[in-house]
Amino acid sequence: MNIRRNPGKLLALALLLAVTLVLWVSAGQDETEGDGAIGRKFLYETSLTWQGAIGDLFSAMPAKPPQFKKYTGARTVKLPPAEFKGLAVEEAIRRRRSARKFSDRPLKLEELSQLLWAAQGVTGERFRKLLRTAPSAGALYPFEVYVFVNNVEGLERGLYHYGVREHQLEQVKAGDFRAAVTEAGLDQDMLGAADATFALAAVIDRIRFKYGERGWRYIFMESGHISQNIYLQAASMGLGSVAVGAFLDKKLNELLGLDGVNEAAIALHAVGTL
Numbered sequence: 001m002n003i004r005r006n007p008g009k010l011l012a013l014a015l016l017l018a019v020t021l022v023l024w025v026s027a028g029q030d031e032t033e034g035d036g037a038i039g040r041k042f043l044y045e046t047s048l049t050w051q052g053a054i055g056d057l058f059s060a061m062p063a064k065p066p067q068f069k070k071y072t073g074a075r076t077v078k079l080p081p082a083e084f085k086g087l088a089v090e091e092a093i094r095r096r097r098s099a100r101k102f103s104d105r106p107l108k109l110e111e112l113s114q115l116l117w118a119a120q121g122v123t124g125e126r127f128r129k130l131l132r133t134a135p136s137a138g139a140l141y142p143f144e145v146y147v148f149v150n151n152v153e154g155l156e157r158g159l160y161h162y163g164v165r166e167h168q169l170e171q172v173k174a175g176d177f178r179a180a181v182t183e184a185g186l187d188q189d190m191l192g193a194a195d196a197t198f199a200l201a202a203v204i205d206r207i208r209f210k211y212g213e214r215g216w217r218y219i220f221m222e223s224g225h226i227s228q229n230i231y232l233q234a235a236s237m238g239l240g241s242v243a244v245g246a247f248l249d250k251k252l253n254e255l256l257g258l259d260g261v262n263e264a265a266i267a268l269h270a271v272g273t274l
């Protein structure tokens with residue numbers, strides 16, 4: 001076939017080439033970039049690429065915040081050691097179910113202690129760094145654990161912060177927060193009905209200082225790890241619990257005394273007796 005003598009075929013070939021080129025280029029583009037939805041934008045902006053990783057080596061990262069938060073001067077409550085021996089892990093996984101109704105029996109301090117340990121307790125040391133029950137990207141541990149104590153034997157109602165190193169509670173504020181935490185959680189009654197409602201909050205730059213914007217993804221992943229530890233520990237002790245992601249961020253952050261920028265609430269988890 002002599003194409004030069006056949007302009008129709010030449011046009012068809014050019015068209016085919018153009019379509020192939022357009023398809024090839026668009027296949028190489030990341031579809032997540034353009035549609036403007038914030039969730040897709042989040043995935044796009046936090047995607048890892050070699051170019052981005054190399055660029056990160058030369059871009060300024062935020063300063064590293066302190067590894068531990070401490071409410072100096074707060075009343076502290078030493079927690080009993082977490083020594084509970086419960087179900088085999090497979091059985092706890094099998095039995096785990098979200099519970100939203102709880103009995104009137106208060107939670108024992110030993111049970112609260114065990115749950116806090118499962119969430120973020122210290123279980124080891126490497127290169128003089130304390131390692132915890134839940135995994136963390138780069139062992140940077142961005143999470144702080146707070147607990148609204150509603151009905152725990154021998155413990156005044158109030159908001160407490162978990163002191164990881166000392167395995168102790170620091171009282172942030174005394175008071176009855178059952179109505180306030182329920183309201184912050186879109187009126188989900190189990191938040192106030194629970195014996196203890198955990199709030200998981202991330203100190204964002206503890207992970208961003210190393211991983212940049214990718215670190216945001218790690219924060220949400222780690223929240224899931226911590227929450228699952230609480231679920232399984234609760235199941236192992238015959239307690240009920242439920243993860244809660246639906247809450248009014250501003251209200252909850254205010255309740256916790258957090259600015260929502262440097263440190264922000266990421267998840268709630270209610271626990272109670274069955």
Ligand SMILES: Cc1cc2nc3c(=O)[nH]c(=O)nc-3n(C[C@H](O)[C@H](O)[C@H](O)COP(=O)(O)O)c2cc1C
Pocket residue numbers: 096097098099100188242243244245246247
């Ligand atoms: C990230 C996340 C957020 C959730 N948020 C809520 C919530 O706001 N309210 C609620 O009642 N349950 C919530 N749940 C619990 C789910 O509804 C529950 O896990 C699901 O129905 C499956 O039931 P199961 O946990 O008993 O297996 C959440 C679970 C996850 C993992």
